Amino acid sequence: MLYTLGAGIRTLGAEVSSLASVPHLKDKLQSLEEQATEAAAMLRGSLRVLSAPPEQVALGVAVREDTRAFQERTDVTTRMITLTELPSLPASRVRVLSEATREALLNVEKHARAESVVVTVFAVEDGVAVAVADDGVGLPEESSRQAGLGLASISDRLARVGGTLTVSDSDDGGVSVQAWVPR
Ligand SMILES: Nc1ncnc2c1ncn2[C@@H]1O[C@H](COP(=O)(O)OP(=O)(O)O)[C@@H](O)[C@H]1O
Numbered sequence: 001m002l003y004t005l006g007a008g009i010r011t012l013g014a015e016v017s018s019l020a021s022v023p024h025l026k027d028k029l030q031s032l033e034e035q036a037t038e039a040a041a042m043l044r045g046s047l048r049v050l051s052a053p054p055e056q057v058a059l060g061v062a063v064r065e066d067t068r069a070f071q072e073r074t075d076v077t078t079r080m081i082t083l084t085e086l087p088s089l090p091a092s093r094v095r096v097l098s099e100a101t102r103e104a105l106l107n108v109e110k111h112a113r114a115e116s117v118v119v120t121v122f123a124v125e126d127g128v129a130v131a132v133a134d135d136g137v138g139l140p141e142e143s144s145r146q147a148g149l150g151l152a153s154i155s156d157r158l159a160r161v162g163g164t165l166t167v168s169d170s171d172d173g174g175v176s177v178q179a180w181v182p183r
């Protein structure tokens with residue numbers, strides 16, 4: 001149906017383009033055609049997710065849920081990006097990556113005074129990583145830094161499954177927290 005819609009709009013667009021008086025209509029038709037193409041691509045993506053084994057979608061689903069909950073309780077503009085297809089991971093690793101995501105987002109809420117945060121999930125050659133990058137105030141100076149338990153505890157839990165936690169400055173002047181686990 002989406003294909004037929006797209007093709008129909010395209011044909012109409014070709015007919016309309018011969019009438020010089022209706023450029024406005026032509027633009028609208030083009031935008032409709034683009035939307036039909038985009039809807040078809042989204043549908044394909046959703047069908048792929050539905051047919052993938054549950055372990056493979058578990059991480060994406062967990063991180064999306066963590067991100068959604070954060071978005072709902074704060075005013076911070078939140079985006080989640082899945083950069084690559086994700087390999088299936090043991091449930092314990094999905095759990096610790098999700099815990100890391102939640103702690104990083106909680107820290108954005110408590111400490112960052114950020115306007116926006118981007119959560120990225122991606123496979124790397126030897127594992128899977130989640131990065132949480134905000135555009136807030138950044139980490140305090142080493143001297144005035146409080147020894148919190150959140151990141152230390154996440155780092156321990158990641159280490160238990162062979163993973164690591166990296167905290168660095170983000171490109172936007174805020175903080176970037178990256179949790180990695182081997183696959
Ligand atoms: N996104 C962030 N923006 C600014 N500062 C941060 C951020 N995340 C962590 N911090 C700083 O690092 C400290 C340690 O964080 P954490 O270990 O989670 O402890 P807690 O959240 O309990 O203070 C925080 O107290 C805060 O000063």
Ligand SMILES: [Mg+2]
Pocket residue numbers: 103106107148149150151
């Ligand atoms: Mg914390």
